[in-house]
Amino acid sequence: MLNSNSETLRRVLKADLYFASFDSSCWSAQVSNAFNGLQSSAMFKQKMLRATQVPMQEFICDLRFKHLKVWREAGFSCPRAVNKKAVTYHKWCGSSESGPRGSPFSIPSYLYKDLDKHVLRNFSRFRLRAHHLRVESCKWHGGSSICDECECGEVQDDEKHVLFFCKCAEVCELRMRYRDLFEGMFKTARVCSFEL
Numbered sequence: 001m002l003n004s005n006s007e008t009l010r011r012v013l014k015a016d017l018y019f020a021s022f023d024s025s026c027w028s029a030q031v032s033n034a035f036n037g038l039q040s041s042a043m044f045k046q047k048m049l050r051a052t053q054v055p056m057q058e059f060i061c062d063l064r065f066k067h068l069k070v071w072r073e074a075g076f077s078c079p080r081a082v083n084k085k086a087v088t089y090h091k092w093c094g095s096s097e098s099g100p101r102g103s104p105f106s107i108p109s110y111l112y113k114d115l116d117k118h119v120l121r122n123f124s125r126f127r128l129r130a131h132h133l134r135v136e137s138c139k140w141h142g143g144s145s146i147c148d149e150c151e152c153g154e155v156q157d158d159e160k161h162v163l164f165f166c167k168c169a170e171v172c173e174l175r176m177r178y179r180d181l182f183e184g185m186f187k188t189a190r191v192c193s194f195e196l
Contacts, residue, residue, distance in 0.1 A: 017049055038062045080158065085129040088159060110181050123181055126159065133158060 013028075020028035032048060035041040039062050047054050070086050079088040110123055125131045135145045135158040147161055149168035162171055 013051065017051055020049060037066055039065065079160070083135070088129050089127065113181070119178070123178070129159070133162060135159075 016026050016028045019026045020032060023029060024033075028048065032045045035044045035048075038044060038059075040058060044054050044059060044062075074084070074087045074089075077084070077087045108127070110120070115123075122131075129136055134143070134148065137143075138145045145158070147166060147168075149171060150166050152161075152165070152167070163175065166172070
C-alpha cells in the first residue's frame, strides 16, 4: 500500500493511521494490536504508524519465534504430569523437529502410506489426542482415567500405555497390525522420568 500509485489509496491509509491513535476499530489499530507479543512489537508498531516499511525478514523470524513458543514450553514437561495436548503430542507423537534439507518440520510418514481413510483418520486422532481413550474422555464425561481394558487397573489409559503396556487382546492385535505406523514413535519416544 505504501508503494501504491493510487493517490486515493495513500490518503485512505494516512487517514486510517491518524484514526488509529483514538479509534480501536480502524484497520491500522487492529494491525498494530496484532504485533503484541512479538519481541520487536514496539519497532513494528512504530514503523507501521509512521507509514514506513516493516522489515519483513525480521517480522517473519519474530512471528515464527512466537508461534514456536508452545513447542518450546512443551519440551520441558511430561505428558503424565501436565495434562496438555501439546505436551503429549510433542513428547510422544510429534514428528522430528527438523525435516529433509533442514526444513523445520516434516510431514508424518503415515500420510504417505496406502491406508484406508478410517485408519488415517483414527491414527491422526490418536497422534493429536482427539481420541476416546479414558485420559481424554474423562475430561468430557468425568470419571477415572485408569485403563479399563487390561488388568493393570492402576495406569492412566493414555497414549503411552496403549502403545507400550496395555495387555488387552484387542489393543495388542491393533498394535501388531499397525506396528509400522508406530515405529517412528518407538524410535523417537522420549520417555519421561514418571514411574508407572
